Amino acid sequence: MTTVLRYAAFTTDPSGGNPAGVVLDANGLDADAMQAIAADVGYSETAFVTEGGNVRYFSPKAEVPFCGHATVATAVALAERLGPGELVFSTPAGIIPVTVDDQLRATLTSVEPYVEAVSEIDEALEILGWRSDELDPALPPRIAYAGARHLVLAASTRQRLADLDYDFDRLTAYMLERDLTTLQLVWRESPTTFHVRDPFPVGGVVEDPATGAAAAAFGAYLRELKLVEPPVTLTLHQGDDLGSPSLIEVELRTDDTRVRVSGNAVPITAPA
Structure with a gap:
């Protein structure tokens, strides 16, 4: 057994x-x-x-x-x-x-990360029910990888990030066509503190309350776009909107392009 x-x-x-x-x-x-x-x-x-x-x-x-x-x-x-x-x-x-x-x-x-340009995001925004003017222009859309591929989209307000209601089947198809594991939806609270959400329909899950692979990819994204200056430690809050708060730390070093992701883990009781 x-x-x-x-x-x-x-x-x-x-x-x-x-x-x-x-x-x-x-x-x-x-x-x-x-x-x-x-x-x-x-x-x-x-x-x-x-x-x-x-x-x-x-x-x-x-x-x-x-x-x-x-x-x-x-x-x-x-x-x-x-x-x-x-x-x-x-x-x-x-x-x-x-x-x-x-x-x-x-x-x-992480493994060696990379960041790719995105040709268009209109379909993704339509599936999410987001408007283009609700995005943060300082954090442009990209695909980021640090072991798995994630589409990074930045909301301009915390309220926009909190209001998440998407078409599960359409987003699944969209992500499978582009080999995406999650969408990394973010809102920047401060230069090094972010709130994030990760739809994961390709895994059969509406949303992940903590996504270490996407956190690593997001760290690579911030460094590639020179939105932070290594050495730096970033704090990512995830799961708050699901009632399952998570805390993820992301470290970027000057001597290594790989990304370090830190966190705790505790045993939980199996369901009866």
């Missing part, structure tokens, strides 16, 4: 953050079995660890190349059993080093 652990990531409160399933011994499970377990768990992601530090990530609907919150959850679960220290995960997106400190706070280092 496969043991599935459950952790809330990017929080110290089991009722907050983003829940992830973690299978620490997935040896012998094929992709179909992993997909079935992830669908049964029902969280936005479940991570499966096999020999050699290999990790695969499955949403209830499909495998994804990388998931930040499930990586944090997996690292903390391992540290609780083996002690804090350095880990190296081999993921479909590439090698992900993770450090877990004595307070069981995990910091992952």
Whole structure:
């Protein structure tokens, strides 16, 4: 019988953050079995660890190349059993080093990121029910990658970000056509503090309450567009509009173009 652990990531409160399933011994499970377990768990992601530090990530609907919150959850679960220290995960997106400190706070280092121009966003805005004049012109739309692809759209007000109601099927089709994992919807509170939301319909989830992969991609976006100056640590608030607050820290260094994402994770009780 496969043991599935459950952790809330990017929080110290089991009722907050983003829940992830973690299978620490997935040896012998094929992709179909992993997909079935992830669908049964029902969280936005479940991570499966096999020999050699290999990790695969499955949403209830499909495998994804990388998931930040499930990586944090997996690292903390391992540290609780083996002690804090350095880990190296081999993921479909590439090698992900993770450090877990004595307070069981995990910091992952992304794969090499990139940022792409976006040819048009009219369809995305229509699906979201947003107008172009509700965007922040200082944070232009881009596609950003740090293990998975995300479309970054910045709202000009917190109210615009809070009012999110989109066409699930249309956004799913839009994202699949463009190989997007989430939309990274953001509002800038200060130069280094942001509020973010992440629709995730391609994974069968309306919205993620904490998205480490998108946080890493967003850090790369800010650096590429010279909207922040490394070295810098960014604070991302996510999940507040869902009643599941999450806190994500993103570090950009001068000596490394990869992005570091930090957060806590705590066990949660499995449903009866």
